[in-house]
Amino acid sequence: MASSSPPSPSHSYLTHLPLHPPLSHQGHSSQHLLSPLFSPSSLSSDLGEKRVEDDGSPVPIHIVTSASQLPVEFLEPSPQSKLVIGFDCEGVDLCRHGTLCVMQLAFSDAVYLVDAIEGGEELIKACKPALESNYITKVIHDCKRDSEALYFQFGIKLNNVVDTQIAYSLIEEQEGGKRLSTDYISFVGLLADTRYCGISYLEKEEVRDLLRQDPEFWTRRPLSELMVRAAADDVRFLLYIYHQMMEKLNERSLWYLAVRGALYCRCFCVNSNDYADWPSLPPIPDELKADGNGPEEEILSVLDVPPGKMGRVIGKKGATILFIKESCNAEILMGGAKGPPNKVGISASCDVIHKL
Numbered sequence: 001m002a003s004s005s006p007p008s009p010s011h012s013y014l015t016h017l018p019l020h021p022p023l024s025h026q027g028h029s030s031q032h033l034l035s036p037l038f039s040p041s042s043l044s045s046d047l048g049e050k051r052v053e054d055d056g057s058p059v060p061i062h063i064v065t066s067a068s069q070l071p072v073e074f075l076e077p078s079p080q081s082k083l084v085i086g087f088d089c090e091g092v093d094l095c096r097h098g099t100l101c102v103m104q105l106a107f108s109d110a111v112y113l114v115d116a117i118e119g120g121e122e123l124i125k126a127c128k129p130a131l132e133s134n135y136i137t138k139v140i141h142d143c144k145r146d147s148e149a150l151y152f153q154f155g156i157k158l159n160n161v162v163d164t165q166i167a168y169s170l171i172e173e174q175e176g177g178k179r180l181s182t183d184y185i186s187f188v189g190l191l192a193d194t195r196y197c198g199i200s201y202l203e204k205e206e207v208r209d210l211l212r213q214d215p216e217f218w219t220r221r222p223l224s225e226l227m228v229r230a231a232a233d234d235v236r237f238l239l240y241i242y243h244q245m246m247e248k249l250n251e252r253s254l255w256y257l258a259v260r261g262a263l264y265c266r267c268f269c270v271n272s273n274d275y276a277d278w279p280s281l282p283p284i285p286d287e288l289k290a291d292g293n294g295p296e297e298e299i300l301s302v303l304d305v306p307p308g309k310m311g312r313v314i315g316k317k318g319a320t321i322l323f324i325k326e327s328c329n330a331e332i333l334m335g336g337a338k339g340p341p342n343k344v345g346i347s348a349s350c351d352v353i354h355k356l
Helices: 116-126 128-132 144-154 164-174 187-192 203-213 225-233 238-248 251-266 286-290 310-314 316-328 350-355
Strands: 012-017 059-064 083-092 099-106 111-115 136-140 161-163 298-304 331-333 343-349
Touching: 059 225, 083 144, 083 225, 083 238, 099 116, 099 144, 099 225, 111 116, 111 225, 116 128, 116 144, 128 136, 136 238, 144 251, 161 164, 161 251, 164 187, 164 238, 164 251, 203 225, 251 286, 251 298, 251 343, 298 350, 310 316, 316 331, 343 350
Parallel strands: 059 111, 083 136, 136 161
Antiparallel strands: 012 059, 083 099, 099 111, 298 343, 331 343
């Protein structure tokens, strides 16, 4: 992976943090807390599958208010400088109607906090080529609301994601479990899993308490030390987790990961043209077709529900939804109070969708 270019002289430097857990805690205990006192370490990674390395250097956190402060290879994606980055968004009621406030980008040598409040629409739209590019892999945990906010607020179609929430479930299936019929693992739960990180993220609840007390928390400026730390903590281990997961996923699961990530990106971005303006879904690789037991193509079908009838669709205590999930091996995607209103998304194989 190409390293990020030096930031412009006007760039704001903050504290330094490592990008993966201390070696003494990997694969052992999940009781280590997120703390700036970690044994310093960082990672080097690229799409050519360089391995995670320890070089003893924690990385800086940069606050970005101008596109010129971002790496050139991020702003101008190309096949010659493919990137894998950690990605997340923070905001107020993050969805189509909310406010996207901060966009976090974790590179192998720095974390960038893209300030949408100070930099405005111009700054976020400068990131559009990167967020839509096939040459930049965005590693994120649960991309649905982030994608919805980017699409409706900035016209950005988030593309080429590795969603660690999906990857976790695929690995569970691959190792003998069933496709989860209940909610996917939370980010806090993923961090605590010793197979991937082994970190207790207790500060997350502190931030949640602050959000309940002050719903406009992420709009406050200047960014406080707590805000900077919370934003960075949501992305700084994603590249490390990504490499742990890539080691476990087989070719079949990798294809499902790509397809389901693409479907998750668009599931709440309901429009009138049936996603015709979105990138096409990844095709089934020839090598998977060749074994005679290839995976089935998956699609997203969005159903209209008559006003006032959503309760019947869900069923008592979710019984109807749970039955569809378990009997059809389908994923039901519902926006709840945030919307989209009166819509139910079903992600499943083409055969299942046509039978429903």
